[in-house]
Amino acid sequence: MNLTPVTVLGLGSMGHALASAFVKAGHPTTVWNRTPGKAADLVAAGATEAATAAEAVTASPLVIAVLLDDAVARGVLGSAADALPGRVLANLTNGTPAQARETAAWATGLGASYLDGGIMATPPLIGGPASFVLYSGDRAAFEQHEGALKVLGDAKYLDADPGTAPLYDMALLSGMYGLAAGVEHAFAMVGAERAAAFGAELLVPWLQAMAGVFAGPAAADMEADSPLGMQAAALDNIVRASRGENVPRELEVHLLTMMRQIVSAGHTSVLPPLIAEISGRPTA
Ligand SMILES: NC(=O)c1ccc[n+]([C@@H]2O[C@H](COP(=O)([O-])OP(=O)(O)OC[C@H]3O[C@@H](n4cnc5c(N)ncnc54)[C@H](OP(=O)(O)O)[C@@H]3O)[C@@H](O)[C@H]2O)c1
Numbered sequence: 001m002n003l004t005p006v007t008v009l010g011l012g013s014m015g016h017a018l019a020s021a022f023v024k025a026g027h028p029t030t031v032w033n034r035t036p037g038k039a040a041d042l043v044a045a046g047a048t049e050a051a052t053a054a055e056a057v058t059a060s061p062l063v064i065a066v067l068l069d070d071a072v073a074r075g076v077l078g079s080a081a082d083a084l085p086g087r088v089l090a091n092l093t094n095g096t097p098a099q100a101r102e103t104a105a106w107a108t109g110l111g112a113s114y115l116d117g118g119i120m121a122t123p124p125l126i127g128g129p130a131s132f133v134l135y136s137g138d139r140a141a142f143e144q145h146e147g148a149l150k151v152l153g154d155a156k157y158l159d160a161d162p163g164t165a166p167l168y169d170m171a172l173l174s175g176m177y178g179l180a181a182g183v184e185h186a187f188a189m190v191g192a193e194r195a196a197a198f199g200a201e202l203l204v205p206w207l208q209a210m211a212g213v214f215a216g217p218a219a220a221d222m223e224a225d226s227p228l229g230m231q232a233a234a235l236d237n238i239v240r241a242s243r244g245e246n247v248p249r250e251l252e253v254h255l256l257t258m259m260r261q262i263v264s265a266g267h268t269s270v271l272p273p274l275i276a277e278i279s280g281r282p283t284a
Pocket residue numbers: 009010011012013014015016033034035038066067068069072075076092093094095119120121122123
């Protein structure tokens with residue numbers, strides 16, 4: 001079977017992992033990187049290294065851009081603009097929805113088909129069962145190359161707006177960074193000595209169970225099952241228990257601010273002391 005030739009622009013950690021997955025899957029793979037010398041193992045495995053981005057784009061109907069940021073991607077793609085018409089450009093470079101829409105307008109104006117994407121994996125996960133990539137933009141282009149794109153992990157098409165994939169990407173990353181902040185705070189509360197066992201035996205199973213509650217069908221019942229007055233009281237205690245020497249205060253500020261907003265919206269009348277203090281209302 002003849003597999004679609006693919007070009008990968010950018011051989012940083014992620015670009016190298018993507019190119020490697022295409023080579024392993026048997027796709028004729030052309031690679032380009034600003035700094036030479038990062039393609040040796042890929043070339044040894046069968047990839048072709050192009051001397052310029054334009055030469056790389058010319059080699060394949062499907063072009064994957066995976067560069068540092070939007071400005072870099074626009075610069076590299078601009079240098080290959082003459083080669084883009086008639087090709088599918090899947091820009092997996094991290095960026096904002098507005099940047100994606102601008103690049104889409106530019107690329108389609110040249111006569112290319114455009115997909116924007118968000119890679120929801122780290123380089124070692126690429127091609128494995130835990131990896132997925134979000135796409136939005138030209139549906140026909142996605143369907144045409146879905147088989148090749150699935151080499152990287154599950155390929156999830158969202159909608160025709162090129163800004164949707166980066167929006168969802170940013171939203172998922174926000175969830176991840178929020179989780180990371182909570183984990184860091186929890187470790188600081190129990191202290192370094194107990195952190196490893198606490199994390200493996202208690203924190204991870206607890207977070208897995210709670211992820212199901214937040215995102216699952218039970219989410220709508222959350223307020224009924226766990227009344228806000230009760231949550232406000234518990235939050236007050238979390239903040240008190242956190243006020244040890246080694247616990248950073250950043251999450252505390254966020255949690256109290258969030259609860260203040262709930263309180264000021266009138267969702268609870270029973271105010272524990274700390275919440276009352278920051279919301280300016282007396283304790284009930
Ligand atoms: N790594 C991850 O865990 C991960 C996960 C999801 C998404 N992503 C996204 O994947 C994209 C690439 O990330 P990465 O991990 O591969 O980053 P990286 O290792 O820092 O690689 C950056 C790439 O951009 C190129 N580059 C930087 N400045 C350039 C310039 N002025 N002109 C031309 N090329 C330039 C680099 O080329 P040189 O080798 O010449 O410097 C390299 O190919 C980013 O948008 C990132 O957000 C990464």
